[in-house]
Amino acid sequence: MAHVSELISSNIDQYLKLHEQKSLLRFITCGSVDDGKSTLIGRLLFESKMLFEDQIAAVAADSRKYGTQGEEMDFALLVDGLAAEREQGITIDVAYRFFSTERRKFIVADTPGHEQYTRNMVTGASTADAAIMMVDARKGILTQTRRHSYLVSLLGIQHIVVAINKMDLVDYDEQTYQKIVDDYTVLADHLGLTDISFIPMSAFKGDNIIEQSANMPWYRGPALMPYLEQIEIDQDKLLSTPFRMAVQWVNRPNLDFRGFTGSIASGQVHPGDRIRVQPSGQESTVERIVTMDGDLSKAVAGQSITLTLNDEIDISRGDVISKVTGPAEIADQFECTLTWMHENPMLPGRPYLMKIGTRTVTATITDIKYQINVNTLEHLPAKTLDLNGIAVCNLSLDRPIAFDPYDQNRDTGGFILIDRINNSTIGAGLLHFALRRAHNIHMQPVDIDREARSRLKGQKSCVLWFTGLSGAGKSTIANAVEKRLHAMGHHTYLLDGDNVRHGLNKDLGFTDVDRVENIRRIAEVTKLMADAGLIVISAFISPFRAERDMARSLVNDNEFLEIHIDAPLEVAEQRDVKGLYRKARQGQLKNFTGIDSPYEAPESPELCIDTTSTSVDIAVEQVVAALQERGVLPL
Template sequence: MTAYSPDALIAADIDTYLHQHEQKTLLRFLTCGSVDDGKSTLIGRLLYDARAIFDDQLASLEADSRRVGTQGQGIDFALLVDGLAAEREQGITIDVAYRFFATERRKFIVADTPGHEQYTRNMVTGASTADLAIVLVDARKGVLTQTRRHGYLAHLLGIRHTVLAVNKLDLIGWDQAAFDAIVTDFSAFATSIGMAPPLAVPISGLGGDNIARRSAATPWYGGPTLLDHLETVEVESDVAAAGDFAMPVQWVNRPDLDFRGFAGLVSSGTVRPGDPVRIVPSGRTSSVARIVAMGGDLSEARAGQSVTLTLSDEVDCSRGDVIAAADAAPQVADQFAATLVWLDEAPLLPGRGYWLKSGATTVTATVRPPEHAVDVNTLAELSVKTLGLNDIGVAHVHTDRAIPYAPYSDNRDLGGFILIDKATNATVAAGLIDWALRRAANIHWQAIEITREAHAAQKGQAPRLLWFTGLSGSGKSTIANLVEKRLHALGKHSFMLDGDNIRHGLNRDLGFSDADRIENIRRVGEVARLMTDAGLIVLSAFISPFRAERDMVRRMMPEGEFLEIFVDTPLAVAEARDVKGLYARARAGEIRDFTGISSPYEPPLNPDVHIDTTRTTPEEAAELIVETLLGVWSWTL
């Protein structure tokens, strides 16, 4: 008989425990629903019943309960997850709280999401990685608008399993009729949006009824307890592993000259050494040489695992690319129909350039006016021009280059994205790709033999776009006209685009809302680009109040061909001039969205030419601009 020391036995027990723990599946779930439905209390009770609270935590919880909790009603389990001071003071959940716990059968990561409509964006964050949603309903209130909104979002975000937890039934005497009515109401809503019928469980979060133990108060309920269901429900990663292999590359691992691997999280399928793969978007093919992980090489990697792949060939592959099964690689596109959940207090500005981040890929994207928004109560499709905070809508999204994608319903990682405001870096929307718009695949650049260089050489000049920006009445058109007269006298070929003149024709259908101003500048930028392709020097005099759109036009032009000229006139001076009487009408409320009065102007931060009209006459300004052209670009005029 072999003798073991106590330390060896303890080590053996730990190894056995860790091995068993590693073999358990992981379920990610969230609690959601309207405010005060008991989400935090439910999670706290789950942790307590699963014995996932240490003694010192329990002692602290009991002390906090006496101080700010249920005041004599026992432990306030919500305090386990309401960690912010503001949450404890107000008795609400604001941020998403994540907690890990385990039972004998499974590991869990639970997200406690806020119920207030104001914090819907936080619920979307928690739902984006969840396998299951517990939608709570206060039995005294029934199904509310926010209940429907959270149920709709859970379904929209691809959560396949839903539990309807009817809470606080103890406060209405465990009324089965009330429970049945709530289940019927929510089930009808679930059916209308294509959601699978939820498992409905009557519970009391405070008392623990039907959470980890069956309650004697509900002899009419024959289903599983909540914890039993959580321990046995199918895990999403198992479903993802059955799909085709795909792994977005997050990092190129190059610790030395001999090793080059591509690190990322396997989003779907299974991969093994020797499998043929394709790099998207380049389309190059190779095969997997090794699967490298922290503990050594693996014989296979499945969805949900983070690994480093080495390939048999030296192929170009970088962050943002996707390594996928050679015969089932994702497609690429630059135009999509997408569902957007708007998360920012500032509304969507159609035509504005946003950063679109999908996995490790970041591109510039513009959003067209929404096709419709969704009323979460009636599911009616509403005609809208923009999206506001917490709105859900469908719109066309255009990116500045093609990116790998999959419909969100097929692959969350390749089909999900966020939109980021370029000025504030705030996340303004969560997006889900529905399908690609195939327009780009059917449109090709026509080869033209007379190039823009040939047009410019014929005219003996270098094409340029001189972009004059400033307040109404600043003198943009006056100075631009003087510059063009000077260029014309020098024998140069030019054309002037003026804001008022363009609105009589090309842009007569546009108003002066922020969205219309953006579209106005986009169209002018496209026209100016075509004119410079013809070899012309284009002078553009527009208020163009937003930096993002001036930068958009700069990006349309070849490097060095865009010159931003800031005609800087104080608002008081421009208003005193008021040649057209526009400021007086704006002050009287007759003109809405007037720049400088009721709509903002964002001055250039680093203009190529800065004209201070309080110190410089229009003639001096025009001469300075021409001299700048001569000095910067060394023209032969």
């Protein structure tokens, strides 16, 4: 018995080693809702022997229940269960399945076909090596086919199979097949797609899935599975691409070891190679390549390693290690293509978090050049970007990063945007190139800093950011605070919402986009005034938390006081000194905060003043006391 057990264990070990050596192909299926994607994936799982007997029995029973004729199984039922799984809480609406053959391992992503799920198509395609474009032989090239083909070309997927499905429903007609080939070839030429194979099939019947079908003797190409097994994965391209490794972790288990851990995105590295750390530009030489299984003489794309260097240089998570012979580019402003993935629209000027590789920075869309109609590829003007919208934009970051254009390196050219408030993923983008001004504009060093300016004025600079509904009392209290500080001999400046709109921001309206830009400009002005050593008093509705957080981020933490001037909407509306609420209620004033535009109240302001129970004089005393507690004013 022991001999049999050892033999079984040996066979299992051999099988696992053989399985580990197989190459992995990631591909997606895409197309219209009824083109047969689920049926195809179910057929591939069945033919690759990846199903248990009870699964097959359950599908056979369900096939009879839902009316499949004869003994044939409806393989779509194998994948339809995934839809229920997604409804029970899976966030990204893409279903992944794993299967393998004797020659290769596969991961297939089943992406939805509806236009409203464009974001899910982008998610599934972002890591794919190949795409199966499903086309119903009865319907030919549809709008969804064009949309998904554009997205495939946009995301740089090289290998495309046009699976002309349901040939059994057109009597396996060669002319029908050839018409679709001709039509898609025109589309592919327009999109710049080159590596395309056309396979006529019936996923339901099994024609041309595993082997060539006798029902289509006129087709002499490979069946689908043999084709997928022989697709050349772009591993060689990754190896020949310049070396890139984003630092994920600084490994310091003890004082005798300091290494930099990450996954190699592209290229290869050897001990002795001269490297550059970006964006800092520091250089050193690779001393060792460390892994759990010992040191390596070479590491290549896809491996996770730890590098030790010959020099003690400052490296942090998010830095990119390149070779000095082919470093990444450095910039903080870019042109990019952005896919918006959230129900709330993208607003230019609003700060978002951007994650690229292992680095997270603050990013702002400064300009939408044009939105792309993914159905017609037409370029359209746009001020905002809604759910599933795709646009070419200008992007500005709060600091320089190392990058490569996406068409050269997916890992160092692709990014996601994250909401600063709830940390949800709201967008995905591809970097095209750095804007020229990113290289031509540099900060000019000056000799007089804010501390010197503050000392001259005998005070500490500070920003008092008053926020609240129209009519809450912001301007009244802000004006009274400035009078008190002026009487105490302090240097101040009051920025009031209405006053600023007569000059600096007179070109802006009251849409969400304009409100974001309004506060962005004011925040930059308050930053400059604080840098001049002033106590800056800003009185704006500033309805969105994201913009108030952005204003806070521009100055030192201890220099910003968010003051919520709080009054219920009905109280503010009763005051209505300017008659604005009345106009908004009558429909004469659109996008009015509190009526048809939201106000996001501060969650943890430094000071909250309820003007229904607090007089102006007491409010001023509260503000002065808060400044004294922070050391801005003497006690």
